[in-house]
Amino acid sequence: MAAAIFLNSPEEHVKWTSGDPSKWQPNHANVECFHSSAESVDCDKKEITLMNKGPHAGVVISYKAVILATGQKSPLITPMPGMSLTERISEVQACGKALKNAKTVIFNGAGLVGIEMCGDLRARSGYGARVILLSRSGKVLDSDFGDKALKPDPQIVSKVTDILTNKFKVELKEGSVSDPTLAEPSLSPGTLKLESGETLDFDVYMPCYSAGPNTGFLRSSSAEILDGRGALVVNDSLQSSVHPEVFGVNVTNKKIPGHPVIQYLSATAEHCAKQAISLLEDKPLKPFNGKAETPVPINVKIGHGKGGYMIWYGLPGPAKACCCLPCKGGFPFCPPPCCWCCLPGCSGACGNCGEPAEGEGPAIFMPNLLAKFPTVKGLGDYGLEKPAQATMA
Template identity: 65%
Template structure:
């Protein structure tokens, strides 16, 4: 597509994840409007499996699709895909310019309403905007090799991702290396179960800390790092300077927290404050930009959407933004965001993963009432007391997926079960054709 050509659309959606997919899905329901889906990549990658394939690159292709035709929806005749990432969005002009790279290099797109669903910068956990599949494959393989050879690994961030990375590192790379998990508070899971959560659960914090330190031999270190140098992953030996002046040697360093929203491409007019200091879109309770009412945001605004499961919260917020974009086009009043999704927002995650598969450990910690009864967790029954159709008998490890008879709903069994369970959800969020790199990756580059 020529960089000089401008394509006009009613709604433009920017993002490559489930948020963008569900926003497009909602906007596309009105068949007489034109929707631009700026997916930005020539491939898809299921993000919830990142901790698995970063530690074991042989698994990467299983969770990746390199054939765009398999995941581009045919049921949306009014949607046009763009597979080059965004360079700039000039909100005053309502104009998007794509990077000079990829199938739609340099394309210019105008819009009447814009939905930004780009997520946050998460080094290695998610591909960098503009990255090709071959570049991503090389990055994943380099990460896996560096972790395999490392003698000291530092994961910065003790939330869900950091804890999961520690477990998957041990599952795939053994116990020969020293693993340090940095925590600003000195505790794990502070945002979900600890002092910063809406309903702290010290028992879960204590349990996970004990499993990490005793079973997985992870050092949980009370420390913070403010130097912006360390907001990127480092896959070669170096020194990490902590805010307290202490220095740690490492072979691999990986930040395991969302660094900042992917919104740097947004520009506003003089005197209009579009973003806050962290890069979030300054928004109202409608998930709508205060500076530019035609701009909506999913997971990248100052108006937070709390609760678990996170995928459900993202889906509901995305559908809301799609509906409000249509309302804006029709001259209707934009509505306040209210999360009435299913399942309803929960204070804690439904499970806590410390590695996937054999050697991993998972805790069912926050299932809603009906599911808890179904899985016999209220009485500790476990398998084989889970009644049909509650059981997932087609998934490997299901026999102990919710715990063992009269045992707790945790351990290696649920961790094995989780790998199969992960594969059940991508399709419903727009991830299709996983398991095929496609022709871009030659056979000799794939890991067997």
């Protein structure tokens, strides 16, 4: 589940997490799991030193090959590396409380994440607060809609803009922030100054964009291991150009556009695993040539569940035909898949008959659909971890 709903509805977060490693860790005889995060990866020594916290605090691991899959830095949107489940739950609860009580909220970044945050805030906390969505270009979907080398579809930009501003009462404001301290979120009142000179007061401020890969723990005698944004510089095999035993999944300078995101993340993970084995067996490596299903998102979510809004957009052709989207065969004439007909929102999952495939129905349907296909067992089971009470910094 996307983090936007968790930050606005902390009670949802606990349903989608598991603190019991026995429920989700690999259960293979030749796999050893360490439950502490990496403090540093010394690429010269080929050693990983784990953080001085957790069950394996301070352990040093030697490696012959390493695959980095540490994700992107998006404060609050994603947990920081090394954060325990208890710490993350407390952080999510504090954010939810701050958003609920805020009179003015500023989301910086009008891509898919910022749009979700606006919708989920309205769906969970109502329309009492002033909500400002900052966009460098003054438009929505300006940063991460499909292939970034292509401009977004003007029709979908216009549609989303209309829904955000008129239905969800969000102020879309052109502007960017150069203050480096505002690369971090704030859950307490403050003031920001736009590069245009305009000042805005807020109760909660949240950047809704990636601040680069989580690679700050890498150590190397070569400064060329990372580019200016902290991405691992790799060749066509997703292999470090400086340290050939290092591979990267979603932390490299190779742009792999397309949707759904999980599809190409899975493809790159499988590729890197195979190349690491080839490296150890002294076999030639192969270039990565995986492709995502579509160049645009499958949907644009403006909030989840009741009060939210979702637009079906980039579904593959067969899925579109199955859901009767081309002929706008929505409720009540859409044929519900037999295994989903009991799901909340199913009747409106494709919109209403003869109308666009969008609205509250798909927004209700989507989280319930995802609940049908959990990839982790023991969701909602914390094991030895206990949720902490929310505290405000």
